[in-house]
Amino acid sequence: xxxxxxxxxxxxxxxxxxxxxxxxxxxLQHRQVADLKDLLNAGDVLVVxxxxxxxxxxxxxxxxxxxxxxxxxxAFQGPSPEQPLYWQAIALGAGSWQQSTxxxxxxPLLKAGDxxxxxxxxxxxxxxxxxxxxxxxxxxxxxLIPALYRSGEPIQYAYHAEPLNIWDQxxxxxxxxxxxxxxxxxxxxxxSLLHNLRQQGVKVVSLLHSxxxxxxxxxxxxxxxxxxxxxxxxxxxxxxxxTARQEGQRVVALGTTVMRALESAATAQGKLSSGVGLSxxxxxxxxxxxxxxxxxxxxxxxESSHMRILKSLCDLDLIQKGYREAQAxxxxxxEYGDLSxxxxxxxxxxxxx
Amino acid sequence: xxxxxxxxxxxxxxLGGTSGLGRALALQxxxxxxxxxxxxxxxxxxxxxxxxxxxxxxxQGDISDKQQxxxxxxxxxxxxxxxDTLFHVxxxxxxxxxxxxxxxxxxxxEQVLTTNVMxxxxxxxxxxxxxLLRQQGTVVTISSDAAVNAYPHWGAYSISKAAxxxxxxxxxxxxxxxxxxxxxxxxxxxxxPMHFAAVPDADPxxxxxxxxxxxxxxxxxxRLRTGDPVRHSL
Numbered sequence: 001x002x003x004x005x006x007x008x009x010x011x012x013x014x015x016x017x018x019x020x021x022x023x024x025x026x027x028l029q030h031r032q033v034a035d036l037k038d039l040l041n042a043g044d045v046l047v048v049x050x051x052x053x054x055x056x057x058x059x060x061x062x063x064x065x066x067x068x069x070x071x072x073x074x075a076f077q078g079p080s081p082e083q084p085l086y087w088q089a090i091a092l093g094a095g096s097w098q099q100s101t102x103x104x105x106x107x108p109l110l111k112a113g114d115x116x117x118x119x120x121x122x123x124x125x126x127x128x129x130x131x132x133x134x135x136x137x138x139x140x141x142x143x144l145i146p147a148l149y150r151s152g153e154p155i156q157y158a159y160h161a162e163p164l165n166i167w168d169q170x171x172x173x174x175x176x177x178x179x180x181x182x183x184x185x186x187x188x189x190x191x192s193l194l195h196n197l198r199q200q201g202v203k204v205v206s207l208l209h210s211x212x213x214x215x216x217x218x219x220x221x222x223x224x225x226x227x228x229x230x231x232x233x234x235x236x237x238x239x240x241x242x243t244a245r246q247e248g249q250r251v252v253a254l255g256t257t258v259m260r261a262l263e264s265a266a267t268a269q270g271k272l273s274s275g276v277g278l279s280x281x282x283x284x285x286x287x288x289x290x291x292x293x294x295x296x297x298x299x300x301x302x303e304s305s306h307m308r309i310l311k312s313l314c315d316l317d318l319i320q321k322g323y324r325e326a327q328a329x330x331x332x333x334x335e336y337g338d339l340s341x342x343x344x345x346x347x348x349x350x351x352x353x
Numbered sequence: 354x355x356x357x358x359x360x361x362x363x364x365x366x367x368l369g370g371t372s373g374l375g376r377a378l379a380l381q382x383x384x385x386x387x388x389x390x391x392x393x394x395x396x397x398x399x400x401x402x403x404x405x406x407x408x409x410x411x412x413q414g415d416i417s418d419k420q421q422x423x424x425x426x427x428x429x430x431x432x433x434x435x436x437d438t439l440f441h442v443x444x445x446x447x448x449x450x451x452x453x454x455x456x457x458x459x460x461x462x463e464q465v466l467t468t469n470v471m472x473x474x475x476x477x478x479x480x481x482x483x484x485l486l487r488q489q490g491t492v493v494t495i496s497s498d499a500a501v502n503a504y505p506h507w508g509a510y511s512i513s514k515a516a517x518x519x520x521x522x523x524x525x526x527x528x529x530x531x532x533x534x535x536x537x538x539x540x541x542x543x544x545x546p547m548h549f550a551a552v553p554d555a556d557p558x559x560x561x562x563x564x565x566x567x568x569x570x571x572x573x574x575x576r577l578r579t580g581d582p583v584r585h586s587l
Contacts, residue, residue: 050482052427081431145431146412149424166423173482176434177427194485195530206486 009159011168011336018188019338021299021326023314025345028322030329033188033339034196036296042201043249045240049183049257050206052174055152055166056181056213058118060091062108069093069107071118071135072155073180075212075227077278081176084144088227089124089135090216099158104217110135119151131220145177155181155213159334178210178230184335185255185296205240208232209261209279225305228278231261235274238265241291242272250343252294256306259283259292266290287312294343299326299333314344356568357385359575364433367391368416368476369443371398373545374495377567378440383409385571390433392416392425393443416443416472417464426479435483438574441473441494441517447509449550454508462509469513474520481533488532491574494521496539496584507551522583529579536577539586540566 016034031039040046056073070092077086093105114126121141128136141147154164171186172194197204209231216222241251241262253259264279266272272291285308295313300306302323310319322340331338360382370379370391383389383406390410393399399411410432414425430436447457447465473494484490499507500514518537525535542548544560569587577585 048486050486052423052430054427081434084431145428146414146424149427166420170423170479173486174423174426174479175430175482177431191485191527198531204486 009157009332009334009336010161011164013187013336015188015190016193019329019331020296021322021331021338021340023318023322023340023342023344028318028325030325034193036193036341037196037200037202039341040197040200040202040252041249043203043244043247044252045203045205045244045249046197046252046254047237047241047258047262048173048186048189048204048206048254049179049209049211049261050173050175051179051183051208051210051257052177053154053166053169053179053182053211054148054177055154057153057155058122058151060116060118060124062110063115063117063123067108071116071124071137072213072216073152074134074216075180076178076210076230077136077228078230078276080276081178081208081232084148084178085139087137087139088212089137090213090218090221091133091135092217107133119147122147122151131218131224133216133218134221134224148177157335173206176208178208179212179257181211181214182335183209183211183255183257184298185258185339187336188339189254203240203244205234205237207234207237207258207261209257211255211257226260226279226282228280229257229260230276231264231279232276233261233265233272233274238272238274245348250293251291251348252296252341252343253292254296256295256297256309259295259309262291263289283309283312285311285316289313289346289348291348293346293348294341296339296341298335299323299331299338299340301333310340310342313342313346318344357381357387357571360385360387360438360571362386362388363437364388364435365390365438365440366429366433366436366480367440367442368473369393369441371395371402373442373547374540374543374563374566374570375440375442376402377563378442378570379409380406381564381567381571388433390429392429416476417445417468419471419475422475422479425476429480430483435487436480436490438491438493439477439480441476441492443472444469444495444510444513444547446547446551450553451506451510451551452508453506457508462512465509465513466516469510470516470520473517477524484533485528485531490532491534491536492521492524493570493574494518494535494537496521496537498539498541498586500537500539500584510551518584525583534577534579535583536574537584538570538573539584540570541587 018033020031022029058071060071072090075088091107095104116124123140124137169182172189260279365387369375371393445468497514499511500518521537543563
């Protein structure tokens with residue numbers, strides 16, 4: 001075990017005072033997020049996710065007379081932010097967010113062709129069912145996005161004392177709502193830090209990535225995580241990355257969702273291109289990065305998919321040493337906790353011509 | 354011919370656009386081939402606007418309701434990912450006939466501040482991400498001479514508009530280095546339902562047509578530069 005979860009969870013944000021554990025070849029540093037203005041150089045590119053987070057948990061029933069259960073949107077599949085029609089979703093049985101997902105019962109047996117009601121003006125066609133719980137849905141409503149907000153509740157975490165409000169889930173960059181859980185590495189970002197970074201000459205650019213569900217409670221389904229997730233990388237972002245690479249500067253992903261989008265945009269054609277896609281990438285130790293040198297991310301549990309990403313970006317011994325020190329110093333983990341910056345000099349391989 | 358060519362192909366959000374100045378701005382910007390989205394509380398007003406100018410996007414919502422802020426912001430930004438101009442037009446006088454300040458219940462002042470100050474504050478925060486990332490964009494708040502002058506009876510509204518002016522100045526001071534513009538515009542006394550609610554015996558011939566105020570405002574905005582005074586009277 002690298003670390004034990006520390007049970008002090010609220011949605012309180014510490015902004016620039018958030019702790020930052022820096023992993024570099026030269027060694028470890030315990031800093032604060034505010035220090036990024038000194039740690040990043042002029043010409044470095046910081047890429048952020050500008051997706052907002054939907055209230056993604058719905059009380060559902062199979063029409064016409066089925067029993068009630070919960071549907072959680074799990075990952076956006078397309079076609080566009082204006083028309084968020086296709087989703088992968090998880091069916092959960094009786095219980096509430098105060099129980100861990102693992103201890104929730106089974107939802108009714110669902111099959112392709114079922115028609116679900118998710119709200120007063122929100123319906124879903126079940127297009128496919130895998131592992132009993134994992135659904136592919138096409139949503140239907142006269143006014144889909146407002147209906148999603150009207151009927152949904154934020155996805156909650158059992159380790160929080162109070163339920164999260166929708167504003168607890170948004171970041172400084174929240175634009176089109178495509179994520180079901182927040183791209184939480186941005187929680188520490190403030191307008192003040194953005195000013196300081198730009199003043200330092202750091203280029204801050206964005207992309208859209210629909211951050212998907214982090215855990216379903218079903219080991220069979222969790223094995224499939226992260227699910228394919230929709231993303232859109234704008235041309236300006238590709239240009240900024242290309243320039244940084246030519247000048248030997250770093251490309252820093254703020255959050256694993258940004259990393260997944262950029263790496264997926266690159267591997268699609270062997271070079272980094274702008275546009276829309278589905279990230280199907282599973283990053284494991286030994287993965288050769290195409291675009292990203294460096295990652296800012298939360299403090300993760302030892303067996304999570306996030307931890308596999310860290311191990312593929314940095315020497316395992318250093319990661320373990322860092323997590324041991326962080327635990328001794330009382331770093332906070334999970335979505336609203338402290339951050340780490342894995343900056344071990346990884347040199348990506350994609351052709352950026 | 355469309356006159357406001359500056360707004361051609363731009364993305365515009367108008368909070369409060371089914372009557373008076375907001376409606377006039379929506380119609381003229383739509384005419385200028387901007388992509389216009391109007392938020393208002395009443396579905397019938399939005400339906401009428403759309404009947405008059407098909408192609409205007411509409412969204413029903415109450416900007417004074419904290420619970421609706423992110424639903425509005427998400428719905429708006431899904432349709433308009435790069436907002437160029439945001440107009441805060443919606444506002445309330447509070448109960449009429451307008452009472453003296455000392456006769457104003459605390460709850461009424463609070464409600465006016467919620468709609469006229471907290472609403473624009475929350476929605477500016479929620480709608481600014483695209484502008485902040487692109488380092489361009491303009492936010493316009495609608496002011497009043499009551500923001501500057503202490504007219505008896507205009508208390509709650511007057512206080513709220515003074516606060517809104519100053520909020521606009523503060524945003525301008527803090528965000529001009531990021532390429533963002535904030536302007537507080539006093540359109541003058543207009544022939545609007547709100548003005549007649551405040552001054553029932555107003556002489557309509559002495560009041561400006563809101564369409565004229567909208568034209569003046571849309572002519573003024575492209576001429577304003579960083580460093581100009583934040584507040585302007587039309």
